[in-house]
Amino acid sequence: MTAGTLTIRGVSRVFPGSRGAGPVTALQPTDLTIAANDFITILGPSGCGKSTLLRIVAGLDQPTSGEVLLNGRPVTRPGADRGMVFQSYTLFPWLTVAENIAFGLREKGMAEAEQKEIVASYIAKVGLRGFENHWPKQLSGGMQQRTAIARALANDPAILLLDEPFGALDNQTRGLMQELLLGIWEREKKTVMFVTHDIEESIFMASRCLVMSARPGRIKLDLPIDLPHPRHYRMKTSPEFSALKARLTEEIRAEAVLAAEAH
Amino acid sequence: MRPLQPVGNTTRILLGISFFVLFFAAWAVATLGGYVPKIFLADPITMVKDGWLLLTKFGFAHDIAITIWRVVGGFVLAAIVAVPLGILMGAYKPIEAFFEPFVSFARYLPASAFVPLLILWAGIGEKQKLAVIFVGSVFQIVLMVAVAVGQTRRDLVEAAYTLGSGDGGVVRRVMIPMNAPEIAEILRLVLGWAWTYVIVAEFIGSSAGIGHMIIDSQALMATGQIIFGIIVIGIIGLVSDFAFKLVNRWLFPWRLA
Numbered sequence: 314m315t316a317g318t319l320t321i322r323g324v325s326r327v328f329p330g331s332r333g334a335g336p337v338t339a340l341q342p343t344d345l346t347i348a349a350n351d352f353i354t355i356l357g358p359s360g361c362g363k364s365t366l367l368r369i370v371a372g373l374d375q376p377t378s379g380e381v382l383l384n385g386r387p388v389t390r391p392g393a394d395r396g397m398v399f400q401s402y403t404l405f406p407w408l409t410v411a412e413n414i415a416f417g418l419r420e421k422g423m424a425e426a427e428q429k430e431i432v433a434s435y436i437a438k439v440g441l442r443g444f445e446n447h448w449p450k451q452l453s454g455g456m457q458q459r460t461a462i463a464r465a466l467a468n469d470p471a472i473l474l475l476d477e478p479f480g481a482l483d484n485q486t487r488g489l490m491q492e493l494l495l496g497i498w499e500r501e502k503k504t505v506m507f508v509t510h511d512i513e514e515s516i517f518m519a520s521r522c523l524v525m526s527a528r529p530g531r532i533k534l535d536l537p538i539d540l541p542h543p544r545h546y547r548m549k550t551s552p553e554f555s556a557l558k559a560r561l562t563e564e565i566r567a568e569a570v571l572a573a574e575a576h
Numbered sequence: 577m578r579p580l581q582p583v584g585n586t587t588r589i590l591l592g593i594s595f596f597v598l599f600f601a602a603w604a605v606a607t608l609g610g611y612v613p614k615i616f617l618a619d620p621i622t623m624v625k626d627g628w629l630l631l632t633k634f635g636f637a638h639d640i641a642i643t644i645w646r647v648v649g650g651f652v653l654a655a656i657v658a659v660p661l662g663i664l665m666g667a668y669k670p671i672e673a674f675f676e677p678f679v680s681f682a683r684y685l686p687a688s689a690f691v692p693l694l695i696l697w698a699g700i701g702e703k704q705k706l707a708v709i710f711v712g713s714v715f716q717i718v719l720m721v722a723v724a725v726g727q728t729r730r731d732l733v734e735a736a737y738t739l740g741s742g743d744g745g746v747v748r749r750v751m752i753p754m755n756a757p758e759i760a761e762i763l764r765l766v767l768g769w770a771w772t773y774v775i776v777a778e779f780i781g782s783s784a785g786i787g788h789m790i791i792d793s794q795a796l797m798a799t800g801q802i803i804f805g806i807i808v809i810g811i812i813g814l815v816s817d818f819a820f821k822l823v824n825r826w827l828f829p830w831r832l833a
């Protein structure tokens with residue numbers, strides 16, 4: 314599928330209150346356009362509505378107001394054109410690594426031989442050769458997330474949505490996973506929305522970084538990241554990178570303080 | 577001994593067997609030592625002799641076969657109805673809202689109390705025996721399967737949706753395979769209960785089966801035969817449990833990985 318252009322128009326989300334508590338505004342009306350092949354990272358303190366925004370784009374949640382358009386067509390429900398990788402490990406435990414990656418292809422009714430070919434190519438891309446027939450339980454967290462990324466990409470979605478996919482991984486593994494995903498994106502291009510609360514990650518991966526305010530969330534800063542590609546982990550110590558990091562650290566700190574005060 | 581510390585495999589088997597040995601020893605001492613009158617409780621040796629006679633002279637093997645057939649027949653019928661209904665109830669909340677209150681109520685109706693009624697409806701033939709097992713099992717299976725399926729991990733369902741599954745696809749490709757081991761476990765459990773219903777059903781208006789033999793033996797005060805019958809049921813239960821576990825292990829290797 315060709316990479317998609319995403320338009321978010323006045324999207325907000327208010328969760329109705331429960332057990333005496335008032336309604337919660339998770340997301341203020343938000344406008345955003347993401348160009349095809351852009352790699353957008355969304356940075357913000359926890360509870361600011363990042364997941365809510367991503368779930369609305371995925372079609373897993375309905376906005377209270379506004380609409381989401383993918384290539385001009387409104388999003389109403391989840392679909393194969395919007396692949397998603399979750400923070401929690403969501404591989405199907407009864408399927409092997411290869412079967413997990415083929416899940417969406419089977420759903421499309423693709424011929425067995427073609428499925429095999431695509432699965433093999435993604436197994437290679439995420440470095441899981443030799444693990445095709447393993448059960449998810451037998452994999453480390455990093456390997457599970459690589460499988461999840463392969464499973465989403467194998468479907469060839471117009472946009473890839475990632476919700477803190479490396480959030481539960483240790484630092485070293487996270488660094489390797491960042492390079493792996495970025496490498497795939499540099500070679501194949503794809504529209505990507507990547508949610509994180511890690512500042513370095515949000516710079517390293519992005520062609521454009523959005524910072525969200527503390528709850529109720531809104532986009533308070535839209536920062537293009539003009540670092541050259543292909544990127545290498547050593548870039549994280551360059552002066553340009555450090556300057557961006559200092560800038561975002563200030564922005565995030567202000568929000569974190571606000572978020573802490575609100576609790 | 578420390579809490580939750582695992583026990584080795586050989587030790588586990590030895591411990592398990594030693595209780596059986598202890599149990600039989602206590603029984604032998606109580607009966608052979610003359611502490612319990614013979615007419616209330618036969619000793620283990622008489623029990624084995626009676627059992628041998630039953631099997632060789634009185635065609636008890638046929639009774640065992642009949643009882644097994646009744647349990648399995650009634651149970652399979654119940655499962656054919658209950659498993660799909662339970663899955664639908666677990667997956668679709670309006671269907672659950674429609675059936676759940678009635679099924680919850682019906683689950684508490686004792687199957688054995690239906691025996692006289694079922695005799696009126698279905699006579700004393702095989703149909704009635706199967707019906708008792710069916711009534712006793714079907715509601716339990718429905719409810720337990722519905723609960724299991726209703727607890728399907730939300731995040732896996734959402735993952736399937738984002739991979740292009742429709743509503744039917746989510747039921748077929750996530751809810752059913754994910755809960756299959758749990759459903760197998762439910763069936764194993766309810767099959768155990770079905771054994772109690774079949775014996776009760778065979779006490780009344782029956783001309784064959786383990787329960788029929790037990791009631792006949794009571795009239796003759798043949799406690800050895802009664803105990804042999806009970807032990808046979810226990811052994812069949814153990815064997816079927818073991819078979820179920822083996823099959824599950826073979827069907828659901830991902831569980832053990």
Ligand SMILES: Nc1ncnc2c1ncn2[C@@H]1O[C@H](COP(=O)(O)OP(=O)(O)O)[C@@H](O)[C@H]1O
Pocket residue numbers: 328329337338339357358359360361362363364365366528
């Ligand atoms: N299903 C829900 N019901 C009620 N409140 C919710 C629900 N989901 C999220 N929220 C609230 O909305 C806010 C934003 O949540 P979320 O989008 O998960 O934040 P983030 O991903 O940025 O940490 C939080 O305050 C959270 O408590």
Ligand SMILES: [Mg+2]
Pocket residue numbers: 363364365476
């Ligand atoms: Mg979140």
